[in-house]
Amino acid sequence: MEHIRMPKVEHVRLVDRSSSRRTQVGTLYLTATHTIFVGKGSEDRNDLWVLHSLVCNVVKHKASQSGYPLLIICKNFQVIRFIIPQESDCHDVYISLSRLSRPEKYEELYCFSFNPNVDKAEREHSWDFLDLKAEYSRMGLPNKLWHVNPINREYRVCDTYPADLFVPKSVTLPVIVGSSKFRSRGRFPTLSYYCKENHATICRSSQPLSGFSARCLEDEQMLQAIMKSNPGSRFMYVVDTRPKLNAMANRAAGKGYENEDNYCNIKFQFIGIENIHVMRNSQQKLIEVSALHSPSMGEFLTGLENSDWLRHIKSIMEAGLFISKAVAEEGVSVLVHCSDGWDRTAQVCSVASVLLDPYYRTLKGLMVLIEKDWVSFGHMFSHRCGHLIGEAKEVSPVIDQFLECVWQLMEQFPCAFEYNEKFLISIHIHIYSCHYGNFICNSQKERKDLCIKEKAHSVWLHLWEKKLDFMNPLFKPDQSQNQGLLRPSTAPYCFKYWRRLYNRFDRELHPRQSELDCLMTVKEETQKLEEELALYEQVKLIVHPKLKIKQALWSLPLDTSLANTPQDYIGGAPNVFTLQQGERESAELCLFGDQTKSSDADNSDQESGVADFSSHSSGEESLPSEDSVKDPDSDETGPNRA
């Protein structure tokens, strides 16, 4: 609270860039956790809530005629433009927000103040929702070749790894310790994915400290043991996901990559995925392109090309495809590493897993995969997402790229995924929002030290409870081509710009009618019909005997007890039906978007896009839609509305 210089400013204008007509006047409030804008007109739909932890940057612009512009740039790619009448107010808000959005300590993050009063059992329940042990046993582990080695229980061998790690049974403690000493940050080779069908595995590690000539017998034994734990194969792949040049440069620093001559039966392979700094700059350029105000087609495509973003996505996808093919088609195990083994390695292992295993294409499966390959294996969420004020150079959209790879796959295989794109976007927001405890800190050890599980909630149960919103109506798990390995095309034209993520808040850019929403409504309605039908079936059974009874009534009018029994049923049943009919009609009304409702209103969303088409580069303006600022699925940015 001490950071809030100015809790309330009136007569603030919220500007919609695409249309000046959509500008709203209202009051701006700063709270400990949110920036809140309440538009005049008292309709609560005009509220805008922005979580401080989602704020990436606050920028003051030069004063204009109407006041002092203040931009809030969010990590979910929303840009909010305020104009504040007084310079001093603007400055105070700026200073307050700059501080509030750059927490110095973990304790300041929203997850520690969110829902503190919910009882302990419920909080624990949220954390118990996902269980990695269950995930490994789903894969078929432990088995006679692989087991959990307790060596890292106290995080002594490697403080960025999880406590429980799978290694080949044949590996002895000295081998693990020796190997870990020969690897950056002690991240020795350990199992990430096990393929039950053919025993091939995906293992991960950091780079070896090989320099120009160093070798380590234990590390060589380790790789040998991994290879041997796949009895059918005669060799294994070692995939270095870095560009060869980068890996070679590392040798000078005493790091580097495996020498094929020192390791028995390995095939070494470079896959040139660029480092976090290149990726950060690339996304920055992409964001700039996505934020261009009515660009020409040429500007947009050139910007897209110059950002190199899709090229990077393609290289990650290709790496994942290489590994998944090695495992599924050749039955060969793969060891993947980059430098530290927590960025590119996590990306590539998880993309390969999505391609290999249909389970990861289900809602719960994707949660488990992120929990395993990213959270437990020490992807540095705090650094990469910039949760705390710190090294800007450590920030990088590594996990964004993984989510985008999944999205690109969904575009190519529309029936193969149980979830839809909203699920990916929700995960993306929660990774950055610090609303839940899952993505706080940089490793399991840090989270344990901070007692995250005792103080904050887990996001997975929350997402699971909202799963109806995240279902892909086209999902067909039984289709043969959705089983087993997905083989995406990696031709450049198969990679598309993810408009829903990067232009999520520019409503006028998206289709005015959504196929997805429409199909979801139809499916929902179908389900209701099925239920109703089942009910009728039941009723039929009763009605038919009753028909006979009716006949009986004619002959036996005295037997009132018999007549009364079915009467109750008939009495009860129609109520149910009329109720359902009412529901059904309302479902039909909104079946095809809200156009039927809004058709009288002149400002219906569909009709937006009317603009000054006459000026050369214009045409994307929109009229105010009813909920111009508040996104319906952005409860993430709002406070605890529960």
Next chain:
Amino acid sequence: MEFAELIKTPRVDGVVLRRPFMPTVEGTLCLTGHHLILSSRQDNTEELWLLHANIDSTEKRFVGSLGTIIVKCKDLRVIQLDIPGMEECLNIASSIEALSTLDSVSLMYPFFYRPLFEVIEDGWQSFVPEESFKDLESMTDEWRLSEVNKDFSVCPSYPSLLTVPRDIDDESLCKAASFRHGGRFPVLSYYHKKNGMVIMRAAQPLTGTNGRRCKEDEKLINATLCAGKRGYIIDTRTIAVAQQAKARGGGFEQEANYPQWRRIHKAIERSNVLQDSLIKLVEACNDQSHSMDRWLSKLEASNWQSNVKEILTTACLAAQCIDREGASVLVHGTEGTDSTLQVTSLAQIILDPACRTIRGFEVLIEREWLQAGHPFQQRCAQSAYSNGKLRSEAPVFLLFLDCVWQILRQFPCSFQFNENLLIMLFEHAYASQFGTFLGNCVAERGKLQLSQKTVSLWSWVNRPQELERFLNPLYEPNNLVIWPSVAPQSLLLWEGVFLRWNRSTKCLDEAYQEMVHIIEYNKELQNKVNSLRRQLAQLETEDKMVADLK
């Protein structure tokens, strides 16, 4: 001329057909007057029947005595034929070359094609101008049908019946025609029921360098304005291009002479530029280098998407003038047969829900393209693989279809038809067994006696069995004006046409089937539930009767 003269080798055995994403087929290659046929003569494999007219260009290669002909089609597909024997290969290649470039229209396949289906509704009779005029008459009496062009002497590219302002007599029309390029004087294109505003189209006025004017032309277009109202003239060319046109006798309307009209210039490219754009785009799509940078820079350099954006933007502008500004619009470019038609027809799709039904869309194509004199035969003589001497080929119609597809993507529930209809129209505009797209204007079609000698595409499309394929399962009539986004982020590459042969569509087809299934299943349940509800209601009444009797 006998086709036999051109066919040096009618038949070769042991030919191997290779196509991307499809199994190779080995079989016998036969050439007929109009088709290239490859058949493995096995029951379960598909035969290839390729119209010679669909062949855009061919290349041949030899390795030893094995010859290879690469056939590039107007529908953008590329197939490879491996032909054993050098002589056979050369013969086949030269025959294909000759047969696919026949000059005479009357030798085209539609004149030889006999339908295997019964023509229930003759497509040639489906769309008569008198019919649409009746609709118009029911809304307004300000327009009349003129027969001034009945022998095509006033304007050779216009149909014989034209809708013009009631108060303008035929003599004035003739004078106005002499002031417009190709005699294309302003005529009615669309009447907006909601507010009575209209879209008219014409060709450029022949003002020339000395600023000629024509009172009748001014009177003609002013006749469409209510007192005190202003209108917009949308010139599809940039002001610079329009200025240059003056030197060749063309030009644009001077403000001084048309004080009630505001002129807006847009920048839709001319046809030769569009053809170049198509060639570059298809080359980018077929690039095998698999480099992301190359793909994006080639896509950008092709300018195809920019053309789509510009055309759509202009159409939105026209629609906006009509619906939002409440002002009438006159659209023209140079000749009034290309960009003008793109704009007027797209504006109607935006404004008029009827154009988003299958029948309405057919009417639109018939009226705004075929009758309006878009020179299909010239524009679609060659496609993206054309090389060398181009005459007046241009993908004007394809761009229109692409724009329709963009709107369809943004309003997936507002169209009665689906993408398949658009793709089918693209194919048939370039090569077809039907006569619909032959000739360049109504007069030419009459001379060719197409309606007597060929089958209409619509006769086929409108059969219930065929229509099925073109129906959009998500369709729910939407009476609103639909405003598409024309931002680059919103415009997509039309993969169904441009990447059609470069990728496997198995998963996408499956998704489409699933969507159809979901909706059909829903309808089925609805029917079941409704009938059960009725039954139950009946039972209840009976029940009540029983109770009453008691």
